[in-house]
Amino acid sequence: MARLNILFLCTGNSCRSQMAEGWARKLKPAELAPFSAGLIRHGLDPMAVRVMAEAGVDISGQRSKKVQDLPDVEFDWVVTLCGHAHESCPHFPGKVQRMHRGFDDPPSMALFAANEIEALAVYRRVRDQIREFVESLPGALEPVSRTDTRAR
Numbered sequence: 001m002a003r004l005n006i007l008f009l010c011t012g013n014s015c016r017s018q019m020a021e022g023w024a025r026k027l028k029p030a031e032l033a034p035f036s037a038g039l040i041r042h043g044l045d046p047m048a049v050r051v052m053a054e055a056g057v058d059i060s061g062q063r064s065k066k067v068q069d070l071p072d073v074e075f076d077w078v079v080t081l082c083g084h085a086h087e088s089c090p091h092f093p094g095k096v097q098r099m100h101r102g103f104d105d106p107p108s109m110a111l112f113a114a115n116e117i118e119a120l121a122v123y124r125r126v127r128d129q130i131r132e133f134v135e136s137l138p139g140a141l142e143p144v145s146r147t148d149t150r151a152r
């Protein structure tokens with residue numbers, strides 16, 4: 001069976017989409033060819049790198065990219081991981097299917113943490129939720145309705 005080209009898309013490609021790409025590379029190498037990108041580049045979040053390393057996944061070599069940095073990839077699936085990316089998802093040519101699966105934004109939520117321990121707890125919780133989602137792939141892929149792009 002051919003691997004599915006899957007793009008995990010967030011606004012800045014700094015944390016959630018990077019985590020999803022890392023998990024997919026580690027957990028589903030025979031089934032998924034994962035990529036991540038953002039609508040803009042925010043750079044790789046050091047705390048995301050740290051909590052992924054704690055779980056045995058090295059994403060330190062990944063880089064923050066925009067969708068335009070992946071022009072030659074024909075995606076089977078685009079999975080948006082935040083509301084802004086879902087609402088602003090660019091058009092992809094071909095038979096690409098889209099799905100939205102939103103997760104909390106660790107960098108934004110960490111701003112309200114009293115200390116680094118609390119901030120890391122947020123990153124770890126989202127990391128673990130993304131892992132659970134990636135473990136369910138490709139079976140959990142459900143296309144967004146063509147008549148209602150805000151479905152799911």
